[in-house]
Amino acid sequence: MKLRDMTRLALVKAGDATERSTAPIAGTPRAAPPRAPADRSRLERMFTAHHALVWRTLRRRGLDADAAADATQQTFLVAAERLPDINQDSERAFLVGTALRVAFAWGRKTVRWQLDEDMDRRIGAARDVLDEQTAIQLCDLALSKVDPELAEIFVLFELEDLTSPEIAALLEIPLGTVASRLRRAREQFRMVVSRLELAMRREGNA
């Protein structure tokens, strides 16, 4: 598989493929009744609790920091529109699911990963892998080489601490599929990281 193709964010159901990022926002919003302060408070609370997670999830999908911020904003605007429909217990799942759709809708043009040609350079440059920024970039690099369908579950489970049942509900896949994809995702991720480590050792960087 072409590495660039792997950056395709084909991580939501195919039926969402044609959905533009603005679609759920600019669609047919209800008339604009003045919302109770409680709704504003709820949105603030949701933003406070989850904006970093949403932003980070988008970052792991390959968006740069600015684009992830814009997409985060869009995610919360969708949430603001649908507040009455969001169960208190599933706010995080709703936001993550929406963020994935927004990320998908942004499409591959916006992703920052440039993989094949960058690989050697990045490894060569990663003399200080434990520098925070470098470690994040290498993590993204490794994730970009994992099958996207698997990487999505890996990110949600390993980085964002969602449980398997949460992921299964979010992606509407069986629990067993979550488990098998997670297992394969780990294998792929670990294989890539071990390659990175070997390459870095060769370069005398680790």
Added chain:
Amino acid sequence: MTSDPKRLTVVGATDLERSLLQAARRERPSHELTARMAAGLGISAAAVTAAATVTAAAPGVAAAAPVAAAKTTVAVWVSAGVLAAAAAAGVVGVRLSSAPAPAGSNRPVAAVVAAPAEEMPAVAPSVGASSERRSEKLRRRSAAPLAAPSPAPAPAGDLRDQIALVDAARTAVKAGSTERALVLLRRYEVSYPGGAFRPEALALRIEALDEAGHAAEARALAREFLTRYPHSPLADRIGRVARK
């Protein structure tokens, strides 16, 4: 009860795997980005950070935010489509835009800057003793930086000034004082060429020019905006100027 396996960061990961995963887990948006997102949603940055800052927040800051937010309206912060959705949900306020006096806009920014360490971590937090030793060893070597790390966050005063300038410009646009708005925006662009609110400032400039009758210049800038920020929540709104 779930039979979830343990996270790799908890058990089974190599040092390198753990370092990469933990770094990714710790990543947070910068203060500027958080302020920008909050402003775009009509959420008080003060409330956001006050709620996250259990120990540091002054009680009055968060409590005052929704009240202030209710007094104002979103102008150009969000696109029309986005605005429709936001309005439908009652997101009608931009707290940062409502404060007429600088003191009013100080609060949220100060709160943003005062965000707790766990919410806004400094660079290179600890990743374990052995990792730190290795990191220290590696740091001594000459290190070519990887591509484009995030820009350093703006100092608190800068961010405060940026918000105040953009807020004042937006107020001027809404009041029809386009000349004043353009002066303020020019000052913003000169003072903060890499500012956190460049998209918003440019959008305001376009609207001010359009309002002032400089349609051709507004259209040209609108096209530039769409090229530069094709996915901005402001793109729909600016797109209408571009198509005029």
